[in-house]
Amino acid sequence: MSEAHDHGLPPKSSVSRWFLTTNHKDIGVLYLVTALFFLVFGGLLALLFRLELITPGADLLGSLGYNQAVSTHGLLMVFWFISPFAFGFANYVVPLQIGADDLAFPRLNALSYWLYLFSGVLMGVSFFQGSTFAGGWTMYAPLNTPAYIPGEGLGATSVVLALIMFTAAVTLGSVNFLTTMYRMRAEGLRMRDIPIFSLSINLTVWMMLFAFAALLAALMILTSDHILGTTYFQFANDGSTLATDADNPGASLLWAHLFWFFGHPEVYIVFFPALGVMAECFQTFTGRRLVGRKWFIISMVLVAIQSFAVWMHHMFLTGINLPIKTIFMATTIGISLPFDLMVFSLIYTMAKGRVRFTTPFLFSLGALILFIVGGITGVFLGAIVLDYQFRGTYWVVAHFHYVMVSGATALFGGLYYWYPKITGKMYDETLGKIHFATYFVGFNLLYFPMFVAWETPRRVFEYSQDLQIWHSMATVGGFILGASMLIMFYNLFVSLWRGEDVGDNPWAYATTAEWAVSSPPPLENFPGVPTYADGSLSFMDDEEVARRTSGPGGSGVAADGGTAADGGTASVTTAATATPATPAHEAAGEEHASHASFWPFLVSLGGFVAFLGLSGVRTGSVVYVSMAAVGGLVTVGSLFGMTREPFHAPEMPIAERWPFASVEKMKLGMWTFLASDIVLFGAFIGSYAFVRVAYGWSEWHHDLIPAEHVTMPGLINTYLLLTSSFLVVLAMVAAERESKKGTTAALAGTFALGVGFLINKGIEWNHLFHISTEMFPNGWNLSTNIASSTFYLTTGLHGAHVTIGLLICAYMTYRAWTGAYQGDDRAIEYFGLYWHFVDIVWLFLFPLFYIL
Amino acid sequence: MVPHAAIGVPLHGGDVRAPADVFNSIFEVFLVLGTAVGVLVVTYTLYHAIKYRETAGEDPYADKVERPSMGEMPTGGSGGRKVFYSFGISAIIVVSLIAWTYSSLAYVEDGPQIAGEEDITVQVEGFRFGWAFIYPNGHEASTLKVPRNRVVRLEVTSRDVFHNFGIPELRVKADAIPGQTTDAWFTASETGTYQAKCYELCGSGHSVMVAPVEVMPQDEYQSWYAGTNGTQNGSSNQTAASVGGAPA
Amino acid sequence: MDWKGYTVIYVVLFVFATAQAVVEFVGIVDSAYWLAFGIIMVLSVVKAVGVAAYYQHLRWEPRAVTYLVLGGTVAALALTAAAAYSIV
Numbered sequence A: 001m002s003e004a005h006d007h008g009l010p011p012k013s014s015v016s017r018w019f020l021t022t023n024h025k026d027i028g029v030l031y032l033v034t035a036l037f038f039l040v041f042g043g044l045l046a047l048l049f050r051l052e053l054i055t056p057g058a059d060l061l062g063s064l065g066y067n068q069a070v071s072t073h074g075l076l077m078v079f080w081f082i083s084p085f086a087f088g089f090a091n092y093v094v095p096l097q098i099g100a101d102d103l104a105f106p107r108l109n110a111l112s113y114w115l116y117l118f119s120g121v122l123m124g125v126s127f128f129q130g131s132t133f134a135g136g137w138t139m140y141a142p143l144n145t146p147a148y149i150p151g152e153g154l155g156a157t158s159v160v161l162a163l164i165m166f167t168a169a170v171t172l173g174s175v176n177f178l179t180t181m182y183r184m185r186a187e188g189l190r191m192r193d194i195p196i197f198s199l200s201i202n203l204t205v206w207m208m209l210f211a212f213a214a215l216l217a218a219l220m221i222l223t224s225d226h227i228l229g230t231t232y233f234q235f236a237n238d239g240s241t242l243a244t245d246a247d248n249p250g251a252s253l254l255w256a257h258l259f260w261f262f263g264h265p266e267v268y269i270v271f272f273p274a275l276g277v278m279a280e281c282f283q284t285f286t287g288r289r290l291v292g293r294k295w296f297i298i299s300m301v302l303v304a305i306q307s308f309a310v311w312m313h314h315m316f317l318t319g320i321n322l323p324i325k326t327i328f329m330a331t332t333i334g335i336s337l338p339f340d341l342m343v344f345s346l347i348y349t350m351a352k353g354r355v356r357f358t359t360p361f362l363f364s365l366g367a368l369i370l371f372i373v374g375g376i377t378g379v380f381l382g383a384i385v386l387d388y389q390f391r392g393t394y395w396v397v398a399h400f401h402y403v404m405v406s407g408a409t410a411l412f413g414g415l416y417y418w419y420p421k422i423t424g425k426m427y428d429e430t431l432g433k434i435h436f437a438t439y440f441v442g443f444n445l446l447y448f449p450m451f452v453a454w455e456t457p458r459r460v461f462e463y464s465q466d467l468q469i470w471h472s473m474a475t476v477g478g479f480i481l482g483a484s485m486l487i488m489f490y491n492l493f494v495s496l497w498r499g500e501d502v503g504d505n506p507w508a509y510a511t512t513a514e515w516a517v518s519s520p521p522p523l524e525n526f527p528g529v530p531t532y533a534d535g536s537l538s539f540m541d542d543e544e545v546a547r548r549t550s551g552p553g554g555s556g557v558a559a560d561g562g563t564a565a566d567g568g569t570a571s572v573t574t575a576a577t578a579t580p581a582t583p584a585h586e587a588a589g590e591e592h593a594s595h596a597s598f599w600p601f602l603v604s605l606g607g608f609v610a611f612l613g614l615s616g617v618r619t620g621s622v623v624y625v626s627m628a629a630v631g632g633l634v635t636v637g638s639l640f641g642m643t644r645e646p647f648h649a650p651e652m653p654i655a656e657r658w659p660f661a662s663v664e665k666m667k668l669g670m671w672t673f674l675a676s677d678i679v680l681f682g683a684f685i686g687s688y689a690f691v692r693v694a695y696g697w698s699e700w701h702h703d704l705i706p707a708e709h710v711t712m713p714g715l716i717n718t719y720l721l722l723t724s725s726f727l728v729v730l731a732m733v734a735a736e737r738e739s740k741k742g743t744t745a746a747l748a749g750t751f752a753l754g755v756g757f758l759i760n761k762g763i764e765w766n767h768l769f770h771i772s773t774e775m776f777p778n779g780w781n782l783s784t785n786i787a788s789s790t791f792y793l794t795t796g797l798h799g800a801h802v803t804i805g806l807l808i809c810a811y812m813t814y815r816a817w818t819g820a821y822q823g824d825d826r827a828i829e830y831f832g833l834y835w836h837f838v839d840i841v842w843l844f845l846f847p848l849f850y851i852l
Numbered sequence B: 001m002v003p004h005a006a007i008g009v010p011l012h013g014g015d016v017r018a019p020a021d022v023f024n025s026i027f028e029v030f031l032v033l034g035t036a037v038g039v040l041v042v043t044y045t046l047y048h049a050i051k052y053r054e055t056a057g058e059d060p061y062a063d064k065v066e067r068p069s070m071g072e073m074p075t076g077g078s079g080g081r082k083v084f085y086s087f088g089i090s091a092i093i094v095v096s097l098i099a100w101t102y103s104s105l106a107y108v109e110d111g112p113q114i115a116g117e118e119d120i121t122v123q124v125e126g127f128r129f130g131w132a133f134i135y136p137n138g139h140e141a142s143t144l145k146v147p148r149n150r151v152v153r154l155e156v157t158s159r160d161v162f163h164n165f166g167i168p169e170l171r172v173k174a175d176a177i178p179g180q181t182t183d184a185w186f187t188a189s190e191t192g193t194y195q196a197k198c199y200e201l202c203g204s205g206h207s208v209m210v211a212p213v214e215v216m217p218q219d220e221y222q223s224w225y226a227g228t229n230g231t232q233n234g235s236s237n238q239t240a241a242s243v244g245g246a247p248a
Numbered sequence C: 001m002d003w004k005g006y007t008v009i010y011v012v013l014f015v016f017a018t019a020q021a022v023v024e025f026v027g028i029v030d031s032a033y034w035l036a037f038g039i040i041m042v043l044s045v046v047k048a049v050g051v052a053a054y055y056q057h058l059r060w061e062p063r064a065v066t067y068l069v070l071g072g073t074v075a076a077l078a079l080t081a082a083a084a085y086s087i088v
């Protein structure tokens, strides 16, 4: 019975499979299909405003409609189409390429997908809440705050919340991919040895981990400005006084810094997977190994690191000082050079090759050519003197579309490349070539005239008559480009039935492991445990694995138990809970992996309802408030359900794990997550420092903070948290010594101290809210001034972390009381990592917000 | 040369390099070089693709290169040296181009220092959806009037949201940020009417957020400016504030 | 590490936190602000390193985990420092 064989996973023909599945290949397919849906969504919006632009004036959409179309087109394409499309491939291909049977945390992977899908749905719903966000995809402040959003602005709030949900999906995904790639590589595959597509994904997720954390900070602050009434992004409290009387002169620039600190790495986050696909297709269809592979990889690593040090090239005209402009000009030019090397590496890979102009290769080659044009026109922008004049014009629009859509071009190549692997069928080659021809013509007809008409300001519908010919051409090009995609949809859809069956590998000279298994690959991916120990791919059977793992030495490769279940912050406790609840045949030692869980879908659905509710709570509407409450309950409840669910994700018995061989996967996942949380809090603290410097560091305390805001409550809370941290380590010590009483008492103490922390904070806040002094007659609350906003929001975010920690702590105290953790303190250790981190954050918040 | 003494204030007489000149000359070089490099590299790419296309029969390079095989450990192919030569050349071009433009940056930033010449400083305030120009004497207007052949310095800010002030023909541009002041300068040697535009999305009227810029002969400007003293202050201010002051 | 070691760390953390408050109570924040700023921030950093190294066991993990943490920290510091410097 297939039910038993697939471990509760219904067949692919059954709809329920797609709601239950946690298998990386299924999720990859879900990502691909969903991303293509958003491509159509964002593309139709683009066609709408290209139609508007065929002549000057807003006669079709109206000015607000036009701004909405432009803004959501950008957001949908950048966030909901291109990266998720790339991650469809990443999900499907990376585990296969590195020799893993799935991602490290399969349920978290499903959760990422569903959060992504529902964030997109929320984006769609925002159109029906009056109007959606209309302030451009860069969402500059203060146009992104309620004071300047027409109408009630609920749609705009929904968009911000949708982005937060999307960011949550990305962060979980980053943690998951990093843990997978560092813990689950086939034996013999050093990091530098993994196939180039997987390497590009590895660097992409590294950038995602840090960049999206900064974006999350910006979005959380913006949400708070929308819903809670903080004033981070408003320069004046009454919203109308002259700039020179500003209460918060750093408001606009703060957004710009946070957004572009994310935004520039985002360019490479979008482009790196495409580069990986291009390199992969070039190797296969030229029959040559990537020339200069080592330097190609070094280039990518350099770019990934340096991408966090170029963001101010988007802000050359904001009045930042000359030294900083010079530094960022230098880093910007510096970061362009590795791309030169990568381009030449691809070009020379063709030399002495056997180049076959298949559809995937045509798209890869086309992408390379478009990228060359995009790169050269980007050098123009690196020259500050030119950049000043290109700022806010179609030069920028044309340039970044040549870069970003060249990335999309490579990814379409990837779709043709892996289509036979995913479906087991071959697409129609002739139609593929016709698609490429129309696509390439449409693309250039759409974007090249924009260079010619570069004097047009961005995001306007009025432009001078003599540029009309170019804009009309671009519109025609846009429709050709759109139509070409219909050919692809038709081809790929029909080929599902009519396509020829393919074997394991339809492409001569393909080398990577996904082509060594059937098309589509079986649920468990490989016929045995893959290894590259003797220089090329082979599979070890059970016998050999058993011999290797039980024998002394075991060739130095770490081989640990593999009983830890999958889970995230909310389910750190599952490491210990899984074992007793595991079905008998698994407890008997059979390493059967689970592939189905309904909880990820439910968690995301709850999150969606909660966020939709949150978008409207400020209206006080019963519908919105109850949606927020019900959604919140469903989320927390299903997270709890997910924690209790027995789910088995075995670790590979033999794997390459440098440099994290001794860091168990749950622990590595936790540390990776904490690294992104460091950036989140760092960005909050950085925001505080920035607005304070903009205001005047020394005047800040005197002008904006009441004398009633004293050190004592902060000091008491420091003592409480330090002591609670101390108790967590004591709980570990007690668990090691198998003292049930000691473990329970220490955890209960931690809980009590955490609650004390929150109560103390509550008393303090309540007092400050209601002070009545000469300076602050109406209390000192979230909206009083920028200092109060930063204080309440930053310590509030910390308080939220404490609250989440307390929920986990309460659950663990109960588990300890029923006898868990004795002799195995790992779950307590992982919780401790989180709790101590929260403690460390407070060690900085205390002096910054209470003393200095 | 305009006779300086005749009107009391010395002019630079059009021999100052305007930002527009700087931009146009650099842009031209970039366009020529960029097109040349682009055509070259794309041709080179296509040449490789076509030259090494698969042909019927034996692999002509079978003895020169090893073809990859299924399941091999990923490694690099031979021929890396050429990559470095090409990369070196491209790096030299890019770095020297940018370094060359950097020498103009300081000038474009600070403007010319002309002995004896008095610059005109105008405050520019953006609002949804228009521009207000405030002169040293407090006069506020919705048209920017400046004399030809004089260095005009702008102090740009915003009354509400993020805008960007630019006069495309004169190649001057600066962000207009609430709470911040940004500086820019320009000079025009041709009299006439130009148009200032907004280059940062600022709401429903962004597309029509324009203002006329009049470059006038020095004496005409002088007499216009003399007539603005004190009294007119505030009239246009009122309209400006009522249109742009209150947020939506 | 046994409970004695953890206790020593705890006492040190407790004392340092108190020292930070003392710096304020004796008036250094008012009389020599940047000196006080320096002392207080250094104390915070020392405390943070102590918690991370001993309570979070970074000392005994592979160095790569420390680099991971430092990566996030450096990114956040770069953002803060460069952004603040750009407007001075």
Ligand SMILES: [Cu+2]
Binding pocket: A263, A264, A267, A310, A311, A313, A314
């Ligand atoms: Cu950038």
Ligand SMILES: [Cu+2]
Binding pocket: B126, B162, B163, B164, B198, B199, B200, B201, B202, B206, B209
């Ligand atoms: Cu504007």
